[in-house]
Amino acid sequence: MEQDARVAGTHGGPVTWRGGVARWDRGLFDAVARRHWPGGDRVLPRLSRAADHGLLWGGVAAGLVVFGSAGVRRAALHGAASLALASATVNTVGKWTVRRARPLTEGVPAVRQPARQPWTTSFPSGHSASAFAFLTGLASAAPGWGAVIAPLAVSVAFSRVYTGVHYPTDVLAGAALGVGAGLVVRRLAAEAERARTTPGDESPAPAPALPGGAGLTVVVNTGSGTADPAALDLLASELPAAEVVECSGEELTGVLADAAGRCAALGVLGGDGTVNAAATAALHAGVPLAVFPGGTLNHFAQDLGLGGLEDTCRAVAGGHAVRVGVGRFTPEPAGSAGPGYFLNTFSLGAYPELLGRRLRWAPRIGGGPAALLAAVHVLRSQRPVRLRLAGRARSVWLLFAGNGTYHGTGPTPRRRLSLAESELDVRLVHGGGHPGIRLLTAALTGPLSRSPVHVATRLRTLHIAGIPPGTPLAFDGEYDVAPPALILDKLPQALTVYRPE
Incomplete structure (x- = not known):
């Protein structure tokens, strides 16, 4: 056992395997410090500072969310979640468990060293963990973008040795921890996706x-x-x-x-x-x-x-x-136009206005920027829609009708547990000042709820009249102009759809 745990030292004495690793670690650290890397003194210290507190990766994620497709946005969120998990693990467990001192920096050129040395312990490298966590989370959902970001992540990790604030093993351990965090987030996302596709109680047809x-x-x-x-x-x-x-x-x-x-x-x-x-x-x-x-x-x-x-x-x-239910909107007077149908949602007010502007601007500036600019425009310039609901005059920022009850909170309702319900999930955000606050308040509440700025209920039929000319409507992500009046209703078990047992 003793022979297995020791190796011959360079000065003839036995050295434990831990001592051997430490000697290799310091030797590699010194080799990096001695070597001149063309352009490294200008680039790597700045890159290392840019990654402080995950700011570099937050900026990359924000850019992907704004300018990327929906799939890329989801991948960026996976990367951000992986980074958060890795950072929390490093700062609550890793740093305070091992408590390894930072390297001595006598051999590291002063131009590379940070102006202020880190005060936390050395093992593992938090920058490396964050870099590889973000990379793994991003690559798991968007491999192409992962390949683009990989050189940047490797460079950030290497910069921690180059600037003299970490040993190579600190960086390797941080990178391994980051990859592990990314894999955990990928598994959690896959489990959430499986839960999302759990069949409901719809009747066989x-x-x-x-x-x-x-x-x-x-x-x-x-x-x-x-x-x-x-x-x-x-x-x-x-x-x-x-x-x-x-x-x-x-x-x-x-x-x-x-x-x-x-x-x-x-x-x-x-x-x-x-x-x-x-x-x-x-x-x-x-x-x-x-x-x-x-x-x-x-x-x-x-x-x-x-x-x-x-x-x-x-x-x-x-x-x-x-068999599943279908939502229907029928223009009035009867016969003026044929009915329209929605499998997911129908809306009047702020969201259709946002959708219309996004569709117009996206071909010129991209979907992400168009959505952001459309949201800003709507919140700043949109006015409540005045109409009559079931005979009563109302001013609303948003009228939402879901084909079945949507559960969960957030900017948009999340999911339905069943498509067999016989009623619509109707939500109104009342008109008034501060539309952003009103819309957010309604988004953070669930079905069958009520507040001073919104109401959520379930109805089989809703008559809407007095719709101003040119008012947009949206249904299942499509955009159109609303008629002067319409009837919303639910057609229970109207459509037969294939689904495995």
Whole structure:
């Protein structure tokens, strides 16, 4: 045992393996200090300071949230959550458990050293933990961006040895801890996603079993950016007999109506807006709907309990389906226009105004900046909408109607436990000053709640009149101009949708 725990020292005496590691650690530290690195004296100390308190990674995350797609924004949040976990672990457990002194810096050139030496203990490196935690969390959801950020994370970690504030083993331990934090967050996110797609209590519905997809027509909206080649390959593999029709956004409504009229079941690959158009066609034709999640958020598919395309393929082949409710808005007077439907949400007021501006500005400046600028514009210049609800005059910042009860708090309602409910989840944010505070207060409350600035209730039908001309409305992420009056109501168990048992 004693022989296993010791190695020969350079001066002939036995050295414990810990002593050997410490000697190697100091030797490598000194080698870095002695070596001249072109450009390093200008770049690495500044990079090390920029990463103090996670500011560098917070800035990167903010940029990705503002300028990135929805998937990139989610990846940035994973990175930020991983960084927070790693930082908390380092500062509450790591630093105070090992209590290793900082390196002596006699051999480190003064130009590299920080103006103020860190006062905390050395092991592990918090900067390295934060860098690799953010990198791991980001890469787990957006591998491409992970590859872009990786050199920056490695440089931050190396800068801690270069500036003389950490031993190499401090950096390696911090990096390992950061990777571990990122993996923990990835697992928690995956478990939350699985919980998010837990099936509700919807009633089973008869639907034709279509082995191999025979009799199924799947419409893919290529204009929405959801025609992922991997998804199309999976459809061809799992449902080789299905007809797949690709079309652009302008052709979508007509192609869906034509497909619904000639198939045993209508399939759709896309996000919530595309699924809404397909549901409308399926309702009119009286055929079941097969939803293949292909968008960024896929709210309806998740609340239905579909974890991916494989679930839908299995349900179609086996003939397993459920009945779900559908929200409807019908313009008045009767016959002036046909009804519209929503599977997720309907709204009047601040959100449709924000959505409309974001859609107009996004092609020029990108989705993230457009959403941010639209929110600022709406909060600064938007006025409450004056209308009549069930015969009573109201001034509202926002009227929201959900196809079923939304649970959870936050900027938007989170999820529905069932799509079989027979009532709408209706929420009003009353007009008045400070719209931001009013909207936030309503967002932080749940269903069936009430405050001085909002009310949340459940209704089967709501009559809305006196809508000012040009007032926008939004439904399932789509944007339109509201009619002077309309009726909101719920159609319970109106739509048959494939879902595995």
